[in-house]
Amino acid sequence: MDFNVKKLASGAGVFFTRAVQFTEEKLGQAEKTELDPHLENLIARADCTKNWTEKILRQTEVLLQPNPIDHTGARIEEFIYDKLEKKLPSRTTNAELLGQYMLDASNEFGQGTPYGSTLVIVGEYQKRLGSAEREFLQTSAATFLTPLRNFLEGDWRTISKERRLLENRRLDLDICKTRLKKAKQAEAKAAAAPDFQETRPRNYVLSASASALQSGWESWDVEPEIGLTEQRKLLSEEVDKAEHELRVAQTEFDRQAEVTRLLLEGISSTHLNHQRCLQDFAEAQATYYAQCHHYMHELQRELNKCANAVGTSYQSAACPDPVSAAFPSGPLSPGTTAPASSSNKPKTPAMEQTQLPITGTRKAKVLYDYDAHDSTELSLLADELITVYTVPGMDPDWLFGERGNEKGKVPVTYLELLS
Numbered sequence: 001m002d003f004n005v006k007k008l009a010s011g012a013g014v015f016f017t018r019a020v021q022f023t024e025e026k027l028g029q030a031e032k033t034e035l036d037p038h039l040e041n042l043i044a045r046a047d048c049t050k051n052w053t054e055k056i057l058r059q060t061e062v063l064l065q066p067n068p069i070d071h072t073g074a075r076i077e078e079f080i081y082d083k084l085e086k087k088l089p090s091r092t093t094n095a096e097l098l099g100q101y102m103l104d105a106s107n108e109f110g111q112g113t114p115y116g117s118t119l120v121i122v123g124e125y126q127k128r129l130g131s132a133e134r135e136f137l138q139t140s141a142a143t144f145l146t147p148l149r150n151f152l153e154g155d156w157r158t159i160s161k162e163r164r165l166l167e168n169r170r171l172d173l174d175i176c177k178t179r180l181k182k183a184k185q186a187e188a189k190a191a192a193a194p195d196f197q198e199t200r201p202r203n204y205v206l207s208a209s210a211s212a213l214q215s216g217w218e219s220w221d222v223e224p225e226i227g228l229t230e231q232r233k234l235l236s237e238e239v240d241k242a243e244h245e246l247r248v249a250q251t252e253f254d255r256q257a258e259v260t261r262l263l264l265e266g267i268s269s270t271h272l273n274h275q276r277c278l279q280d281f282a283e284a285q286a287t288y289y290a291q292c293h294h295y296m297h298e299l300q301r302e303l304n305k306c307a308n309a310v311g312t313s314y315q316s317a318a319c320p321d322p323v324s325a326a327f328p329s330g331p332l333s334p335g336t337t338a339p340a341s342s343s344n345k346p347k348t349p350a351m352e353q354t355q356l357p358i359t360g361t362r363k364a365k366v367l368y369d370y371d372a373h374d375s376t377e378l379s380l381l382a383d384e385l386i387t388v389y390t391v392p393g394m395d396p397d398w399l400f401g402e403r404g405n406e407k408g409k410v411p412v413t414y415l416e417l418l419s
Helices: 002-026 037-064 068-083 094-109 114-192 202-215 224-265 267-309 322-326 349-355
Strands: 362-366 385-389 398-403 406-411 415-417
Touching: 037 114, 037 224, 037 267, 094 114, 114 224, 114 267, 224 267, 385 415
Parallel strands: none
Antiparallel strands: 362 385, 362 415, 385 398, 398 406
16 A cells, blocks of 8 residues: 555656646746657658548448447447457348348238239349448458558557657656756856855954864864865766766657657558558449449349239339439430330440440450349359450340350449450
8 A cells, every 4th residue: 555655646746747847848938859850740640640540430430330329339249249259240231121021021912912022022132232231341341440440549559659658758858958957057156156264254264263162173064165065066966967867868768759750650551551441442332332233223124024024014204214313314305204125225324434445346354243044144253254245236234245155145234344
């Protein structure tokens, strides 16, 4: 208990000394050692990196999990599983949950009814969309959120710790400079002071000598002439001690400044790492949106097949093409509707941009796996190269692909056309 009290008293003394020192620096009454401009620039750059990394991380989390309650629960769940050193289970997305509700509803209404069969089709594609969303969230968390969070919780804490040590070393150095300055001033003042006998009249010296003879020299603590000499000697020793402490403090300050500088220069590597993570995040977004785009096209085609099977005419006013609605090619004349045939629907700007460069046969790289739905289509494997070309009258969302002796239609969104 006694040790803790002493430690607490020592800490309180240091805190009070630091508070006084900071106050005097603010008022311009104390000397302050300035850092070199290069180190100051590195510190400002590091602070800027930390602030913007925090903002980007928070907003990305909001983007991936818009509901604040769900976001808080997800963070708590992630924290608990991390402390237990267990793998975090995958969460069911809202789209997957919606798809499951639709499938359950189709069982209640009967899958043989028009409404029930439509629920089955839409529900299945909602589950596919949810699965793509879950994969996107997992990829984004692993390739983008985790590196940013590791920087804030790891590298930045180390940098902050070393910066606090540097600030303490600077304050210690300033204290040593002030102590040396005061010691030299006291030494100079003592050196300028006249001797004892010169400041006393002769009759005072004689009377003092007589009194000393009567009472004995034992009653004197220090002889007057020796007292000033000893004082000068003590002041000289104090100056030497202050100079030694200043050299030690300067060495420790320089060493800590070098350590801090090396850590701060590592921010450039952090920027490069975050740049790669940002590219991975953009690629994951592109993959996710391409999958969603393809699934919605397939959903629209399945709904058209279902409508044709029951003899219902799907017109644009009754069931518009979501892609055509999102990218209109031009206003329709009053009283006219878009044709039901997918071959006559207007091209979207994205599809026109994809189709324009195609002239004759070209090579294409497959981006994702694709399973053919019928004999007219060609199954694809990610990263393989195939030959593609257009056929007059073909749906602009599709190309005709060849791989050896196999031929069939392939979706454009699953391909990267090579020059």
